[in-house]
Amino acid sequence: MNRSSSLSLWRERLFGTPFTGFVSVVLFVLIAWIAIPLIRWAVIDATWVGSTRADCVPGGACWVFIRARFGQFMYGLYPVDQRWRVDIAGIAFVLGIASVILAPQRLKLKLGLVMLVILPPLGIWLLSGGFGLRYVETREWGGLTLTLFISIYSSLIAIPLGILFALGRQSELRIIRLISVIFIEFWRGVPIIAVIFLASLLLPLILPGGIGIDRLARAVIGLGFVIAAYMAEAVRGGLQALPRGQREAATALGLNYWKATGLIVLPQALRISLPAMTNEFIALIKNTTLVLVVSILDLLGIAQASLADPNWVGMNMEAYAFSGAIYWLICFALSRWSRSLEKRRRL
């Protein structure tokens, strides 16, 4: 398309009729009214270099604050000389996933299972220590590290449990179906914030006296159970979309329930449910912020806690803008990926 025709296309789009033109002008004024002060604050009048509050020019954003606090936003209160462990855990995780994605088709499943067995314990070992590494208490974990840790480990509980309850809800056996429905509807019916309170108060109460259970583990277990119910509904969508003939044919070939489920039904159903499950994972990342109420400091919690620093008074907007942007980038990327999966399936 040449330049003049694209220009006339835009003129047609924005000023095609008098009414369209009027709406465009109103919207342009509205955009300018919001965007100009915002850009002035965030870019033009902002302070980018410096080291203390005194370097900041009033009226604009003070990104010096984010620079000074960057380590905390990423790692929380994790000891500075041990932060390489978090980095290695992150790199191991990314490499693990990349190796599964890049592996030849016939090795994918085996490699994936191996990674599933190796990576989670490795991550916990690297982060918490022991076996030659210094112990770092979960109290010191935080920031983006903790947001990702909680999201990933909660979904390690939520996905298998969700698949089980989705299968249970579709089962022919009446009692199993009833138990699954009660489990799913109960956890879907209560607020997540209440579940986090519940987990942190009840888990120590219902376990035998001597067993102490880590504060962070309680939050992960609580979130894992709620998200399991939502995952179950996502998986159910896939199970229901699969033609009945698939299971019937597998049974006719002589496969028993678990073989038919594992070899025929689930591989197809999970592929259909993957976009919905990704959406639940996005919701999980967003809901991870709620651990704030039991004073665990994830990314948003660290941002909130940084507002109390007497050396950096009045940095509310900077802290919110930075943490909000990170959440947005992660969730937006995941939601785009989920949408592209869905489109590919429809084609």
Place this chain on the structure above:
Amino acid sequence: MNVLSFINDKRVRDWFYQIALILLLVGLTVFFVRNASENMVKAGIASGFDFLWRTSGIEVPFVLTGYTQSDDIFALFWVGVANTMLVTVIAIVLATLLGFAIGIARLSSHWLLSTIAGAYIEFVRNIPLLFFVLFWYFGVIAALPQPRQSIGLFGVAFLNNRGITIPLPDAPGNFRWAALAILVSWVCYWLASAWARKRKERTGQDAPLLVIGVGLILVVPALAIAWASLATRWDIPVLRGFNYRGGFVVIPEFVALLAALVTYTAGFIAEIVRGGIESVAKGQSEAASALGLRPGRILSLVVIPQALRVMTPPLTNQYLNVLKNSSFGAAIAYPDVVSLFMGSALNNTGQAIEIIAMTLAVYLVIGLAVSALMNWYNARIALVTR
């Protein structure tokens, strides 16, 4: 019967698995309950609901029920429930209005309008709700002026960093009559529309339902409220010293939570509205226009009824989400049922199990009631295939 064929019988196996599962669950429950009772004896907590009648002693900054500190803990529970319901209902109404507006803007043929609506939806949906709650509370409302420099709204309500101070009627009497009038006029509309539907089925004639509807649903209530407002003496807040006296103070926690719930939920409702309207096949409105229906009637008789059918289930889910999400107020100490009862009352009494059970029951009971209502509505508007 021989043993092998007995254990290979599908029915026998099915029962065996189910009974094993039940035994496992019962065993786990017994294990947990025994541990809990042992732990509670050790901690010196008596179980039971007697604590509900103890004096609460908890001060609440935002009360609708006439509760005071000297009332019992059960009264405190109802304060929390009322506050949860208040913010939920108002947020649902406002989020629906904003969500429909944005959803329709998203479908607009105006490129810029639809792009802005799309940007809003993508922005809001990919950021945690708690972020919005904290942002509105610590970012926006904390930045509002002191009471002395309040932003006045028509000279009767005042917005400042301690919330919104609104006028309060001295006596509610006139408003009771107005509420009765509104209720009567809505019932009349319902009867009139039922009569009009029957007449149309019999004779094919339309009744001027739109005029009657606007009159009974909007004009009569507006007149009733206007009369009640003018006939009542108002307690208008006035600045005395450092703060306003008189009127009713809507606390900043409420304003922040409401703003966060509305802006966040509207993004989700907008997507539902867009999906619902797009789901009505284009042929439907084309066929309707081929039959000679005017554009307004195409929308009201063909497109909207079919879009509503698609929109109802996800919209119900969103409304229930608003109910559950109202508990995010606990993060900024809005006195809802979670922060008052599960927070303050639990801290004071230590009755964890009872209090958690009661709090969860509130959400489950309301959720089940709303689901039942929506299922009934859904069945009523569902497609009847013959």
